[in-house]
Amino acid sequence: MTHVPVMPEEVLAALHLRPGAFVVDGTVGHGGHARLMAAKIAPGGVILGLDWDLDMLATAKARLEGVEGVEVELRHTDYRGLPKALAEVAASKRRAPYADAILLDLGLNLAQIESPDRGISFRVDAPLDMRMNRTSGEPASALLNRASPEAIEDALFRFGDERWARRIAHVIVERRRTQPLRTTQDLVDCVLAAIPVAKREKRIHPATRTFQAVRIWVNRELDGLDEALAAAARCLAPRGVLAVLSFHSGEDRIVKHTFRDLAEKGFEELYKKPLTPTESEIAVNPKSRSTKLRALRRTEEPQA
Ligand SMILES: C[S@@+](CC[C@H](N)C(=O)[O-])C[C@H]1O[C@@H](n2cnc3c(N)ncnc32)[C@H](O)[C@@H]1O
Structure with a gap:
């Protein structure tokens, strides 16, 4: 497209x-x-x-x-x-x-967001990569599987204005002990586990802010x-x-x-x-x- x-x-x-x-x-x-x-x-x-x-x-x-x-x-x-x-x-x-x-x-190009192998969109289950230049740097999965909870929280807050940054960072760190994150769905699951149903924004998907923040972080935008x-x-x-x-x-x-x-x-x-x-x-x-x-x-x- x-x-x-x-x-x-x-x-x-x-x-x-x-x-x-x-x-x-x-x-x-x-x-x-x-x-x-x-x-x-x-x-x-x-x-x-x-x-x-x-x-x-x-x-x-x-x-x-x-x-x-x-x-x-x-x-x-x-x-x-x-x-x-x-x-x-x-x-x-x-x-x-x-x-x-x-x-x-x-901004991002629509083709980049929707490309099934880039792992940028929470709507497409794909390897959690998010890099715009795939010839260098670290995929999102590697970054989230090694970063400290404080660094994850800080990125979600600064780059996504995510109010639930601490909870989401905590869920990611707990989960990766036994199951390292591999796919976009893994990250969506962490967000859904962290934000109570009653507190979710109606206007946007609960994972929107997290995905935006991690993408900006990965690409040092x-x-x-x-x-x-x-x-x-x-x-x-x-x-x-x-x-x-x-x-x-x-x-x-x-x-x-x-x-x-x-x-x-x-x-x-x-x-x-x-x-x-x-x-x-x-x-x-x-x-x-x-x-x-x-x-x-x-x-x-x-x-x-
Ligand atoms: C919104 S798109 C541009 C669309 C373009 N103006 C058009 O009309 O087709 C943004 C583009 O910037 C590129 N981009 C983002 N950050 C960049 C950077 N730091 N250096 C070079 N290109 C970058 C992306 O790869 C993407 O192709």
């Missing part, structure tokens, strides 16, 4: 693209936003797409192949490596190492996000814009504070409050509901 780009019109309005521009999509995914951006920078534009998931890059490549008048470069890298990838591509194209626009769409955002901002050309789409409060808090800090130092925020999807977009794409768009424009020349 192809991912539907979130807040497409708002993103394009924020980025203010012109033909010939040099654009970076730091989370290219299925290339939905990238295609829209590419259409705006033809002829003569360059689009550099990054993703840490090889499967995503393969789809993006196929989707971007047919776009005329634009050079497409794709790199398998964490967006924390954006400055390096940008410098390399700029050098190879004899361009200045600054981007006219950068997009970071921090928020580690160094502030530095990565600041580094990306410093890669902008004057008047260039960095737009960031975030999907939960932990992410948005980091984007907000980093942009506030930079706003005094050669950058300005485009919006006082983040933009959110319209009701009509939410009706068509309910997963967009919690999205927030923030954007930062470079006002000063980069320091030599």
Whole structure:
């Protein structure tokens, strides 16, 4: 299934693209936003797409192949490596190492969530892996089978706002003594054993917060996000814009504070409050509901 780009019109309005521009999509995914951006920078534009998931890059490549008048470069890298990838591509194209626009769409791709062998969704019984880059790092099962109860509780609370974090951590640690966690269903069982039926939220599945938290923990999604955002901002050309789409409060808090800090130092925020999807977009794409768009424009020349 192809991912539907979130807040497409708002993103394009924020980025203010012109033909010939040099654009970076730091989370290219299925290339939905990238295609829209590419259409705006033809002829003569360059689009550099990054993703840490090889499967995503393969789809993006196929989707971007047919776009005329634009050079497409794709790199398998964490967006924390954006400055390096940008410098390399700029050098190879004899361009200045600054981007006219950068997009970071921090959410997950639907294909990643629903892929039966990734173990990201509590709805699909699969090995409990959750890694987005399966060429490195530790699967969720290994992490949960070795971490201290305090570390598990802290992650569930910080990354999932899970009120029952302590109880869930306790159940995981008790259970793994005899039965190490192996599958997504094992983790669902721990959550269901920890949260009393009467106390469960009606609106969402009881395992929603735990799965989100463990996924963020496994992939270190928020580690160094502030530095990565600041580094990306410093890669902008004057008047260039960095737009960031975030999907939960932990992410948005980091984007907000980093942009506030930079706003005094050669950058300005485009919006006082983040933009959110319209009701009509939410009706068509309910997963967009919690999205927030923030954007930062470079006002000063980069320091030599
Ligand atoms: C919501 S999807 C992007 C969808 C894309 N904008 C589109 O319209 O098709 C987010 C993508 O970011 C990637 N991603 C998440 N964190 C990343 C990171 N730290 N470095 C590189 N890619 C990352 C994921 O693999 C996923 O493909």
